[in-house]
Amino acid sequence: MALIGNNNHKSVLDENASLFQNTEKKSEKQKWAEMNSSQKLYYFFDYYLLKCIFTAAIAAVSILFIWNILKPQKEQKLFLAVVHNSLISEDEERLDQVLTELLVTDSETQEIHIDDSFAEGYATDAKLSAYLAAQEIDLLITNETHFQELAKTGCFEDLNNVIPEIDSQNKDLFCWSSVSADSDPEHTGAYGIDITDSEFLKNSWYSEEKAIIGIIQGSMKKENAILTLSELFFND
Numbered sequence: 001m002a003l004i005g006n007n008n009h010k011s012v013l014d015e016n017a018s019l020f021q022n023t024e025k026k027s028e029k030q031k032w033a034e035m036n037s038s039q040k041l042y043y044f045f046d047y048y049l050l051k052c053i054f055t056a057a058i059a060a061v062s063i064l065f066i067w068n069i070l071k072p073q074k075e076q077k078l079f080l081a082v083v084h085n086s087l088i089s090e091d092e093e094r095l096d097q098v099l100t101e102l103l104v105t106d107s108e109t110q111e112i113h114i115d116d117s118f119a120e121g122y123a124t125d126a127k128l129s130a131y132l133a134a135q136e137i138d139l140l141i142t143n144e145t146h147f148q149e150l151a152k153t154g155c156f157e158d159l160n161n162v163i164p165e166i167d168s169q170n171k172d173l174f175c176w177s178s179v180s181a182d183s184d185p186e187h188t189g190a191y192g193i194d195i196t197d198s199e200f201l202k203n204s205w206y207s208e209e210k211a212i213i214g215i216i217q218g219s220m221k222k223e224n225a226i227l228t229l230s231e232l233f234f235n236d
Contacts, residue, residue, distance in 0.1 A: 074111040077103040078224045082116035083128060083142035085211070087204040092116065095200045102231060103224050137216050138225040141195070143209040144175065151177035151191045156214035158189035162226055175212045195233045 078099060087095070092114055099112045118124050131137050132155065142150070150156065159174065175192035192214035196205060205211050213233055215225045 074109055076113050076221070077110050078139065078221055078228060079113045079115070079137050080139045080228075081118060081128070081131070081137045081141070082114070083118040083124075083140060084120050084146055085141070085143065085205060085207055086116040086119070087114070087201075091200055091204045098200075098232065099228060102228065132216065135216075135218050135220050138219040138221045139213060139228060140216055141201075141211055141213045143207045144212050145209055147175060147192050147212040147214065148177055151175075151214070155217055156191040157217050157219070157222070158191060159193070159215070159229075160190050162215060162222070163230060175210075175214070193229065193233060198233055200232070 080095075080099070096112055096114055099114075100107070104110045104112065118128050140150070140156075147156075173194045174190035175194060176188055177191050178188045192212040194210050195201060195213050196211045198211070201211050213229065215222065215229060219225050
């Protein structure tokens with residue numbers, strides 16, 4: 001049967017002509033069934049490859065993030081911070097190796113942490129303050145001026161108290177400082193040791209000032225800090 005238009009003229013097309021048929025929307029399953037192997041391959045590359053790569057990347061990142069949270073954390077035997085200076089990789093690796101040999105008894109569950117990412121600047125000082133408040137750091141190395149500033153805030157242990165067996169002949173290496181405190185407003189103590197000539201720093205220390213090391217007040221690994229100071233630096 002021919003179709004009648006608005007002007008009453010008959011159309012040359014029959015109402016069953018394909019032009020007037022609703023196009024049936026095929027499902028992905030139907031499309032896939034009608035394709036040969038080559039078509040299926042091209043169709044996958046065109047429509048699904050990037051989606052699969054993106055999904056796989058998201059899954060990998062998620063798994064890695066979850067694993068880092070849930071995996072057993074190693075016990076930190078010592079946290080050594082190098083402030084307002086940095087270590088060349090060779091010196092840092094050597095120091096890490098020596099400290100590991102001194103303090104670590106099981107490398108699978110224990111580790112040494114050396115952090116020299118405390119460059120000069122307000123952001124770094126804020127970061128350092130946060131680490132100190134959290135009692136994360138055990139030993140700290142910095143230039144003499146900055147060391148004195150920190151010592152006056154009560155940042156360091158008095159070495160006369162924690163290492164009383166230090167030989168008097170070596171006390172010329174001490175860094176002395178007056179610490180203001182309510183209980184002892186003008187107590188002068190040996191809060192650090194000059195390690196500028198240490199074999200672990202001689203290639204890395206670029207400051208014109210001396211390199212001073214001290215034990216952090218309230219260190220969570222004070223015994224290991226004392227052992228490190230006595231064995232590696234003081235008798236260097």
